[in-house]
Amino acid sequence: MRSLLVFLLFVLVSHGLYAQKVILKGKITDPKGLPVPFASVYELNTTTGTSANSEGEYQLKLSPGKHTIIFKAIGFSQELRELDLQSDQFISVILTGAIYELKDVIVRAFSDDPAYEVIRNAIRERNYYLNETDEYTADVYIKGMQKLLGAPKKFLGRNIDDLGNQIGLDSNRKGILYLSESESKLSYMQPGKYREVMISSKVSGSNRAFSFNRASDMGINFYQNLLEMEGLSARPFVSPIADNALFYYRYRLLGTSIENGQMINKIELIPKRSADPVFRGVIYILEDSWRIHSADLYLTKESNIQFVDTLNIRQEFIPVNAKSWMPSSVRFDFSGGFLGFKFGGYYIALYNNYDLNPGLNPKDFREVLNISREVNKKDTAYWKQARPIPLTAEEQIDYVKKEALATRRESKVYLDSLDKANNKLKPLNFLIGTGYNPRNRFKKEYYQFGSMINSLFYNTVEGFGINYRASYSKQIDSLTNKFLRYTGKVRYGLSSEKFYASFSASIPLESSRFVFNTGSDVLDLSDQESINQLGNSINSLYYERNLLKLYESRFLNLSYLKPFGSVQTSLSAEYSNRRPLQNTSDYTIRDLTRREFTSNNPLVPGSDLPMFSENQAFKIKLRASYAFSNDYATYPSGKFYRPSKYPLLGLNYERGLKGLFGSDVDYSRISLDLTKTDIKLGLLGHSAFWLGAGKFINDRKIYYIDYKHFIGVQTLGYTPRVNSFLYLDYYNFSTADQYLEGHFEHNFSGFLFNKLPLLRKLKLNELAGFNFLGTPATNSYSEFYMGIKYLNFRALYGWSYLNGKKADFGFRIATGL
Template sequence: MKLALPFAFFIFISFSAFSQTFTVSGKITDEQNKPVPFTSIYIKNTTRGTSANSEGEYGLLLKPGTYEVQYKAVGYKQQSRKVELTKNQAIDIVLQTETYQLNDVVVKSGGEDPAYAIVRKAIKARKGHLNEVDAYTCEVYIKGLQKLLAAPKRFLGFDVQKATREMGLDSNRRGIVYLSESESKYSFKRPDNVHEELISSKVSGSNQAFSYNRASDIQVNFYENIQNWGGLSLRPLVSPIADNAMFYYNYKYIGFTTENGETVDKIKVIPKRGYDACFQGYIYILEDSWRLYGLDLFITKKQNINFVDTLRVSEQFFPVSKQAWMPSSVKFEFTGGLLGFKIGGYFISVYKDYDLNPTLNKKEFKEVMRVTKGSNKKDSTYWANERPVPLTDEEKMDYEKKAILAKKRESKPYLDSLDKVNNKFSLLDLTYKNYRHANRYEHEYYNLDAILPSIKFNTVQGFNLNYGASFSKLIDSTSNKYLTVGARAGYGFSNKKFTGSIYAGIPAGEYNLGLSAGSEIVDLNYYTPMSPLINTVYSLFERQNYEKLYQKQYLSASASRRITGGWMASGYVEWAERKALTNSSNYSFFSPGNHNYTSNNPFSPNLDVPMFADNQSFKIGLRTTYDFSDKYETYPTGRRYLPSKYPTIGLSYTKGIKSLFGSDVDYDLLTADVSKSNINAGVLGQTSFFIGAGKFLNNNSLFYPDYKQFQGNQVLFSHTGINSFLLLNYYTNSTYTKYIEGHIEQNFSGFFLNKIPLIRKLKLQEILDINYLSTPALKNYTELGIGIQYLNFRLMYGKSYNSGSNTNSAVRIGVSF
């Protein structure tokens, strides 16, 4: 017993020493005493490390012991320091600019630069390095920062000065607009299985938000032939060591250096054509293994990138095993400007604790992303201990200042004060813009439509008002589900008819329920291919009434839910009393070219007779879709399922039931479709398609509103959906028998126009459309469309073919949001 106390004390002291940690910190500069930002710092022969911040400051938390700390930055000589760590130590490092020696190679006039031989070997080894790691796990720290560098005081009537002041920026409208940090556990298994768990998240200025930082978003792999960077670049970017890189790049040998006993070659990469989707800058290649040692590349506006003017990517690698090197850090820096606004910033990711032989369950990759509920609640002590990249003084100040603002913004008095200002009601304002009355604290919202936009014209009702109001309330904060109820009231000033309807959207567990009832005047084509606003313009200014309408008094209910994974199902039931209508107004502002209105019967344009007899219908509809995807992201608000790389298959069935509730209809329609949007076609852009077919298994009794309709177009302004036609008549090709339709669209994403000087600056995308429809009456109807797209605006020229020489052509303008 006498020995027990000293022994226990010894164990306690030993455990305390073992569990204690110390910090190696300092600043990294170059020979001119300028900071070397984002230098990689890691412990030799381990995958534990960190990165310096934008001012060259670093901090590395370690247990007591002896370490060899290595400091590495692209373009500088690597340095090492042996550290006996028994207390906190400050170690400042001066990195020398790397000098690259030239081999004793004589390049004859007109001869090939030595870089080409090295790059060929790297290209040959590319696929091996791409596949050398079958699976791995690691931890990833990401910091993202975006700054407003300049901004006008006002922009299009918007008070920028006031908005930036409320965001915590300075009086010159400059400062940090986004600052966030996150830590993730990242798992990968070939070929493309990813699982990421966000374990901590911090967003400056918000106590509730989760970081937008995602390890999967910032990952790049230049062993892949092309880099698909989403909305940043319309075209995929070609890697400097892609299989076909020699077609896109010139190379220049800068020289070699030796690090850790291995030869590193520095090679300058230069696009052969300045406007190809290629990088500029430097790559560093290890001889013998011919793998990437590091890279420092950039793209500019010449590559037609979006949102920014210049984007630089730097990546450094370190050996995780004798056979495999993995990224130690990846950094994106960007600058840009538009209309007086200038922005800049960076995202940096730091990787540590790689495991190249993890035990992974294939099922866990169904969940691509997990954001746990408490990951955004870590306190300052946690971040002080876990943050691998030190904050700069500016970043510390931003966190402190915006923490006060965040607390204020979430308080009831502040939210009520916002509502008091924004809820001011003005009848004059309501004439041209919607009104919204908000109770932000209770998550309740009342909406009133603007009056003037609610007034339209058609030849059935004349000028008409269709006015709406709605109410919504958050009823499930964990899944962000709202209860919505609303009503619409209408009146035709020419036909003297009132209309009105009510509706409700009700979340109920896994289901979304819908209820509606009322009397409405609706389009004969249930796709509503022509908007009432466009029809108003054509009617009043061109005296052309393309929209054809009928009256429906109805009761309906619907339900939808996800069955499992990518399997969705929905259904509805509807009773309706339907009446054909005739024109009641012949009014227009102008009558160019002696245009005359046609009747409301598209099959009898010169005779205004009812299109069908008054009838009642009772029908049920079922639809199910499956997209072959069971992958999803999990958030505190619930799951979000991800689209599959495979097409989506859909199956629909509609049954008209006779005699039930006085119904006059008796038919069965079965349809099937398969579709996929934005299929990656490499340098040729993206492909989308839709194929559909259907048949009335029974058509004993049905009326025109029960026909299978199609998304036609007859005017300048068109729909841009993948299952839309450019020139098809809105109504006359509907069918009550069978049909098959097909659509394919190729977006070349600037592949051709980017090669033309001046035009390339417009960032235009070339569009090719082919549309097909066959019914027993129509036979083989085909459309060919070519055009260009800028942002969400599209200009197309289409030509249709049917029955040999029967052709039609027109220009179409489309807008999508």
């Protein structure tokens, strides 16, 4: 009986809740009957509203009674409808193009266009409107859709039709690639603090994924002088009403119109220089108040944007009260093409239910984002009721089709069929390609067997040899993306006739990780890994330069990594037996008369004297780094602290313990490092630096292997790191004393090259940098360099100086692969 009463109560309450709302829906078109995509629909004097979809269809939930509804879109005259809603209604609306008149405006030769007076007033008020609102909250709905508009039949030897069938494309290789929706509660507090709590998330084709939609990513603010668009451009873009906007833009008044008793100025933006980081399009400014009413702006290839050809930004504002206007919607439309693939899409954010006096607590803003495990659990019924922007027919079909595909993709039969095709051994790929990587996707188990070509090597210590690696990993939590990994490695040199083997395991714990590594191996004398296996093999065989110096180690290493808030810590303990090695081979493809191999002792290259005697070492290492950040984001996979405006501070301590387990070493070293890689300097680009200083507190018994080593480069190619040198010898500058190390690099982000027509299209970034090292033995070592960067490719030229005298110079190239 009690269950029946509860059920009846639930039905009555549910009926009452739904009865409180009626649905207004319809279609918005222009006079020719064409849909007006994403037109805004709002109730007058409220922040309750919605947007039409790309087909002009809208729906808005309202309480029964009388309402004044505004239908509007950028470039159209708004329509007001007085409605008495007692039940669901279907109302279609025709929006006519807005008429902007230039009457009573006289433009004389050699005088400013009237738009300049409007813009100057808007610039004067910019800072006020930027800081007008102390705090607010709003509900934000975001929908994102990306479509493939065309594709070749084959790409890199792979049949695109087969891939298209797996991801839901049609027979012409067209269709939706990504479709997602999300709801969030957005909070804001001066100065510039945001907090976002995602309420729900839906991704077409996946019941487990979380959408990429972030309200903070959609928050473009033209009241800022410069607008950062990370990933789209290395340069920020100049706002049309920035303090120095008149240096970058020309303006033309296209006309004025009246809306709700207020005059709106329609102003065209014309870049003074096509390559400047500026917008094109139209901005609408309210007369007298000089605030932004709306904007319809775009960026093109001329602005040197990456990945897309065109990005259109449309933003609309609504009055929240008598004094404040807030964004009602912002939309990004994009299109582009690459290697025969054509794509396009949009992201739209809809803002509702503003509260300008929410009484926020500053402490809550330590968490800038919260995405819980439950946000993607909402079912179809929930989204049908909650979704403010109707789905188009294409989007409805995509959800249904992708849901069926997702169910199929998660079945054991389907996954086994994919694995069966993938797990076939391809001899050529195993020999010279990516190796052999079988998997069991249903059990989430993955195997990796390296290719033979990447395992072969030559060095003068071992001769020709093989260094083969294989690993096994298992995903133990898909939400937190935690993997259990085991790796085994064997190594054998034909000339040295010695065999080595090692095994490692990486075991994730709840909020930490344990790493175990044991066995025997041949290792670099420098713990900074001077030159990779392939690079040393090429230099040895073809240029007769055996740059890599090696020793033998039999070891056991245990490491534990754990974060404590924004402090990252790691503790490791290692026992090793270390033996010096000597050259056993002098084979070379080219026998250069002016060059010969050096010994395996980098400090005495002309002698085969062992660099050290065989010894045992037990060492502990501790590192703690602090990001000076109290802000964090909470994801289903855990809590992650956000980058700080301050540098990252690192503290390191290393201790060699004599006598423990027969250890011979007795020393201790402490060091500090300070680094920051994203110092933004506006239109001048961005900088990065790394500073390090350390000292051996005692060195009663220390071997060369335990010295402080530095990241040097002695070859044309190198791997860029923030604390790497370009011309430093791999081994000769290592120290067992105190040291000071500094690195600085500035990326001008095209500030110079964008002004040169022939170079502009290459989208090159200019680099300049400086490196410094000081030790008691070498006194002063410095490097200066300059060059270019494109994506991950770098080409640099520089000079090095030792104690004021030129030591080396030349080119350095990095691919970043």
